[in-house]
Amino acid sequence: MKELSLNILDVAENSVKAGASLTEILIDEKGDNLTLTIKDDGCGMTQEVVNAVTDPFYTTRTTRKVGLGVPLLKLAAEQTGGSLSVESKTAEESPDSHGTRVTAVFFKNHLDFTPLGDVVSSITTLIQGHPDTDFYFCHNNEDAKVELDTRQLREVLGDVPLNSYEVIKWTEEYLLEQYEIFSL
Secondary structure, X not given: OOOHHHHHHHHHHXXXXXXXXXXXXXXXXEOOEEEEEEEEOOOOOOXXXXXXXXXXXXXXXXXXXXXXXXXXXXXXXXXXXXXXXXXXXXXXXXXXXXXXXXXXXXXXXXOOOOOOOOHHHHHHHHHHHOOOOEEEEEEEOOOOEEEEEHHHHHHHHOOOOOOOHHHHHHHXXXXXXXXXXXXX
């Protein structure tokens, strides 16, 4: 994928499909390192599935025979000298703390570092497409933070759906304003 934001969208979609009520998307930049973590409280995966999930010819989909999202994220991280890890607990083995955590570490100064891309569009697309799922987004660097929590939006909005035009437009503008400060 040409932008990490597309990887974020793909992996977060997997979280929603796994029945997650909350998906956290965390980007942490320290020096030349960028760590992307996507974690959820979905149904989780068995160790057998965790071991296979980075294989591009493994997928749980029935519509096509390959699943490229996680393998492409792994490739993008490893091309910079970084790494990818996947941890998961099924609801059966851990009823109170099940879910999946995907962590990718990148070295931003490497020639093959994939640009972050349009994270704002990825986050607003997730909210618009899955208004009943909660998302927590946080992008930290050493000087600033961009943050959005749909649980807080729900408290303020009450019965107003998160995928209404006005809420999506506000969410987009809110994130863009934070990124303006972030990049100063």
